[in-house]
Amino acid sequence: MTNEMTMQWKGIAASPGYAIARALVMNKERFVPERLTVVNPAEEQFRFIAAVGLAAVELDAIRQSTLEKLGAAKAEIFEGHLLLLRDPELVDVIIENIGAEGINAEYALYEVAQMFIETFMGLDNELLRARAIDIRDVSDRIMNKLRGVSFTDLVTLNEECVIIAEDLTPSDTASLNLQMVKGFVSEIGSRTSHSAIMARSLGIPAIVGAGAMDIHNGSYVILDAIEGIVIVNPSDEQLAEYHEKQQQYELKMAEYRKLKDLPTVTADGHQVELAANIGNLEDIEKVLDNGAEAIGLFRTEFLYMDRNGFPSEDEQFEVYKHVLEKMNHRPVVIRTFDIGGDKELSYMELPRESNPFLGLRALRLCFRHEELFRIQLRALLRASVYGSLKIMFPMIAVIEEWRKAKSILLEEKAKLQEQGMAVSERLEIGMMVEVPAAALSAEIFAREVDFFSIGTNDLIQYTMAADRMNESVSYLYQPCHPTILKLVHMVVEAAKNQGKWVGMCGEMAGDSAAIPLLIGLGLHEFSMSASSILPSRQLIGYHHYEKLVPVAAHALTLGSQREVLQYVSEYIGNKG
Amino acid sequence: MVTRTFTVVNPQGFHVRPTKTFVDKAISFPCEIKVIHKNKTMNGKSSLGIMALGLAKHAEVTLEINGEQEDQAIEELGAILTGIYE
Numbered sequence: 001m002t003n004e005m006t007m008q009w010k011g012i013a014a015s016p017g018y019a020i021a022r023a024l025v026m027n028k029e030r031f032v033p034e035r036l037t038v039v040n041p042a043e044e045q046f047r048f049i050a051a052v053g054l055a056a057v058e059l060d061a062i063r064q065s066t067l068e069k070l071g072a073a074k075a076e077i078f079e080g081h082l083l084l085l086r087d088p089e090l091v092d093v094i095i096e097n098i099g100a101e102g103i104n105a106e107y108a109l110y111e112v113a114q115m116f117i118e119t120f121m122g123l124d125n126e127l128l129r130a131r132a133i134d135i136r137d138v139s140d141r142i143m144n145k146l147r148g149v150s151f152t153d154l155v156t157l158n159e160e161c162v163i164i165a166e167d168l169t170p171s172d173t174a175s176l177n178l179q180m181v182k183g184f185v186s187e188i189g190s191r192t193s194h195s196a197i198m199a200r201s202l203g204i205p206a207i208v209g210a211g212a213m214d215i216h217n218g219s220y221v222i223l224d225a226i227e228g229i230v231i232v233n234p235s236d237e238q239l240a241e242y243h244e245k246q247q248q249y250e251l252k253m254a255e256y257r258k259l260k261d262l263p264t265v266t267a268d269g270h271q272v273e274l275a276a277n278i279g280n281l282e283d284i285e286k287v288l289d290n291g292a293e294a295i296g297l298f299r300t301e302f303l304y305m306d307r308n309g310f311p312s313e314d315e316q317f318e319v320y321k322h323v324l325e326k327m328n329h330r331p332v333v334i335r336t337f338d339i340g341g342d343k344e345l346s347y348m349e350l351p352r353e354s355n356p357f358l359g360l361r362a363l364r365l366c367f368r369h370e371e372l373f374r375i376q377l378r379a380l381l382r383a384s385v386y387g388s389l390k391i392m393f394p395m396i397a398v399i400e401e402w403r404k405a406k407s408i409l410l411e412e413k414a415k416l417q418e419q420g421m422a423v424s425e426r427l428e429i430g431m432m433v434e435v436p437a438a439a440l441s442a443e444i445f446a447r448e449v450d451f452f453s454i455g456t457n458d459l460i461q462y463t464m465a466a467d468r469m470n471e472s473v474s475y476l477y478q479p480c481h482p483t484i485l486k487l488v489h490m491v492v493e494a495a496k497n498q499g500k501w502v503g504m505c506g507e508m509a510g511d512s513a514a515i516p517l518l519i520g521l522g523l524h525e526f527s528m529s530a531s532s533i534l535p536s537r538q539l540i541g542y543h544h545y546e547k548l549v550p551v552a553a554h555a556l557t558l559g560s561q562r563e564v565l566q567y568v569s570e571y572i573g574n575k576g
Numbered sequence: 577m578v579t580r581t582f583t584v585v586n587p588q589g590f591h592v593r594p595t596k597t598f599v600d601k602a603i604s605f606p607c608e609i610k611v612i613h614k615n616k617t618m619n620g621k622s623s624l625g626i627m628a629l630g631l632a633k634h635a636e637v638t639l640e641i642n643g644e645q646e647d648q649a650i651e652e653l654g655a656i657l658t659g660i661y662e
Contacts, residue, residue, distance in 0.1 A: 080592070083599075089622035116628055123630035127591045131627060306587040307660045 004219065004233040011185065011210030013228035014196035017253075018246035019183030019205050020239070023232070024161035025217045026172075030136075031143060033106035044098045048105040051145035056085050058141065066174050070201050073285075077134075077170045077194055084138045090116070106146055113139035130193050137169035162221045164213060173198040183223045185210050185230050256534040260291035264537045266519065270545030274537055275331070275527040277505055281319065284326050286530040291537070294331040296453065296527020297392075297505035298323060300376070301343055309347055310372060316379035324387030333390045333453060333503070333527070335432065336376055336405075338362040357467065362395035363405060370408065377412045384424035391427065392453055397435040399444055406448070432505075434458035439487040442494035449500060452491055453527070456506025460484055478561040479508040485517060485556055485564070492522045503527055510536060513565060516543055516572065520552025577642040578650045582657040583634060590631035592623075594661045599623045601652055607643030609653070620653070 038044050063078035084090060090112060097108045113135055120132035163184040165172070173195045176184075181204065189195055189208035199206035205225035215221070215232050222231040222242045226249070231238060265271045275296030276287040287295060303311045303319060324332055339345060340361025353359035366373035380391055393405045406429060413423050433439050434455035442452065456479055461468045463483060466476035478484065488504070495502045503525030508514045510528025515536060518526065528536065551571050555564045584590050590598075602609050602620040609620030613635060618625030620639070631637060637657055641649050 080596075083596075083623060087622045087624045088619045089625035089628075116624060119628045119630075123628075125589050125591060125630055125632060127588065128627050128630055131592065135624070306585070308585055308658075 006235055006238070007214070007232045009210045009213050009230045011207040011228050011230065012191055013225045014189070014191050014193070014208040015199035015204060015206040015225060017183065017205030017225050018242060018249055019162050019223040019225070020242055020246065021160045021162045021182045021221065023164050023215050023217060023219045023221045025215055026163060026165040030140070031147070033104070033110050035107040036104040037102055038104050041099050041102050044103070044105045045095050047146065048094060048098060048109065051105070051142050052085050052091060054145040055138070055141045056082060059085070062171060062174055070198070074198060074201055078174070080134060081138050081170070084134065106143065109139060109142055109146070126190060127192065130190065133167055133169055133194065137171050140169070141171070162223050164215050164221070167193070168195040170194040170198065173202075176202070176204070178202060178204065183225065185213070185223060187212055255538060259534050259537045262537070264293065264540055266540055266543050266545040268544045268546055270519070272519065272523065272540065273525040274533050275333070275503065275525055276530040276533060277527050281322065283530065284323060288326070290530040290533045292530060292533050294333070294525070295323070295327060296333050296503050296525055298332060298334040300335060300337050301339060304337060304339060304345055305343070307347070310375070313375045313379045316376060317382050320380055320383035320389070321386045324383055324389060327387055329388050331388045331390060333392050333430075334380060335392045335394050336363070336366065336373065338394045340365045357461070363393050363401055364395060367404065374408065374412055377409050378416065381413050381416055381423045381427070382421060384427045385422050389424060389427055390430060390451065392430050392432055394432045394455070395434060396431045397437045399441070399448075402431055402445060402448060433491050434462065436463050436487065439491050442491040443497070446494040446498040446500055451501045451503065452495055453503040453505045453525075454488060454491055456484070456504060456508035459487065459506065463487065479511060479514055480517065480564045481561040482556055482558050482564060485521065485552070488518065488523070489521050489556060496522060501525060512536070512539055513568065515539060516548050516568060517552045517555055517564070519543060519545060520548030577640065578646045579638060579640045580650055580654060581636055581638045582654050583636055584631050585633065585658055586661050587633055588661075589633050589635070590626065590657070592627070594656065594659065595623045595626045598626060598653060598656045601656055602649075605645050605649040607641050607646045607649055609649065610640040612638040612640060
């Protein structure tokens with residue numbers, strides 16, 4: 001469709017999707033003011049202060065509209081900009097320089113802002129380096145006010161386009177006209193740049209960090225923000241291919257969006273619960289965005305790592321309360337700390353062990369350092385009234401461990417209640433099943449626990465006697481091996497007999513090959529990384545529980561993982 | 577005047593959020609607050625200045641505080657410098 005040569009650039013897919021449109025190349029050549037000596041510096045200082053005031057009014061309006069369109073977290077960017085307008089190292093220094101050197105406001109602003117931009121660009125910390133753009137954005141805004149010109153306007157575009165820019169400032173991104181702007185590509189930036197974050201919340205495809213590009217205004221552009229590829233002047237074949245891909249993708253996403261707030265049910269109405277695993281507070285947003293029905297595993301180790309001492313009861317309480325409130329009465333399974341094994345603390349002297357995975361870790365360590373355990377339990381119990389909390393103990397092998405952990409928990413609960421503190425009556429207490437001994441004795445445990453959650457990563461490692469960190473034996477990581485399925489089966493049956501529920505929080509729970517088998521075995525809750533939830537919900541919707549029960553039962557009788565996988569794929573192949 | 581040196585422990589260094597916490601606190605004190613790192617001195621009430629220092633994990637930072645409430649300021653600001661942030 002064009003005589004121009006097809007060219008391609010690769011960048012970082014910062015916000016997924018496809019766009020096909022003409023390029024709008026943003027020429028962001030910065031205005032470089034001349035250095036002038038002025039007769040009346042006080043007047044220049046006044047002009048500068050007035051420009052800062054005007055910029056603040058404009059920014060506050062952008063902040064307000066971002067707050068309404070995109071929410072508080074995104075509006076924070078512009079709160080940051082407003083703070084810069086009051087920053088003494090910027091504003092006070094510029095005013096000082098105008099006075100001391102007797103120069104024009106434009107140059108004084110340019111010089112100080114440029115110094116900071118260069119300093120930030122030279123920093124090692126990626127997060128801080130990315131802040132250079134905030135300084136540019138804010139100083140450009142003041143500069144425009146000084147010069148009486150207005151910002152490049154991305155609101156009044158009248159043709160669909162893909163924006164090509166060196167980088168987009170937060171102001172640019174916030175003011176994009178989404179009717180017309182189909183996506184953007186920037187030469188610099190990373191997944192954590194403001195513009196990348198904004199693109200994800202606006203839901204428009206974006207590629208960042210594509211490097212210097214030679215793209216003409218008005219050229220046809222394909223933006224593949226799944227693979228991170230920009231194609232300029234595509235061939236007719238490429239256009240056809242990408243129109244197809246775009247359509248498929250949009251259908252799939254529309255499907256996922258529909259599933260976001262729906263329960264997870266098989267085609268014949270058997271309901272299960274899809275939950276997410278989290279390891280820090282930042283993960284919660286993804287959990288909510290992906291329609292998780294619960295948090296099935298909250299790893300609390302991050303509270304203990306990378307610091308100089310143990311977290312206090314109050315600090316932990318705040319964290320647990322925050323998560324429970326964010327989840328708004330959806331279940332949250334919090335695992336007591338699993339330190340030891342491969343997770344060491346710099347401030348805690350632990351004896352050297354030749355087999356740390358078989359040594360003093362998790363609950364075993366809790367019993368050795370009971371006060372630490374009690375602090376965590378008290379924080380959890382206090383937080384329990386803020387949502388639907390389930391406390392889970394890791395690495396239990398024998399029933400005495402369970403009873404001891406539970407009795408410590410009940411002691412702390414009684415103590416808190418004596419002090420007049422409330423503890424939720426709906427609190428559930430359960431255990432991880434990751435030691436084969438516990439799986440084999442599930443029947444005994446099932447009488448006393450409220451729930452089980454099967455930790456497949458460790459369960460497989462311990463069943464196969466194969467270190468999961470050791471690549472030489474990685475072939476033994478076989479989640480669908482009949483032996484593992486049998487252990488899962490035993491746990492589910494034991495729980496079912498006692499009316500308890502069973503979840504799974506290892507990798508296996510989000511594995512599309514394993515899910516049909518696990519449904520067939522009767523697993524109740526699947527906890528996985530947030531990004532697997534919607535695809536899994538869709539997958540489960542295609543299956544019939546009644547048909548999967550005999551499939552799973554037959555899989556238990558097979559001789560190897562290979563046979564199981566082959567059998568399942570044949571079943572799925574024939575099903576349609 | 578009080579002076580003391582602290583070590584940053586936050587794994588991601590002293591980035592945007594901890595800086596904001598620090599500056600908000602610094603502004604609440606009437607005294608003059610200087611933040612010194614590798615021979616560069618910045619106004620402790622400037623987030624731009626503190627971020628420009630590029631304080632990474634294990635960075636040694638000296639606070640030099642002069643004026644009213646200086647003892648309380650160095651305690652509270654030191655605690656922020658050595659805190660852990662998500």
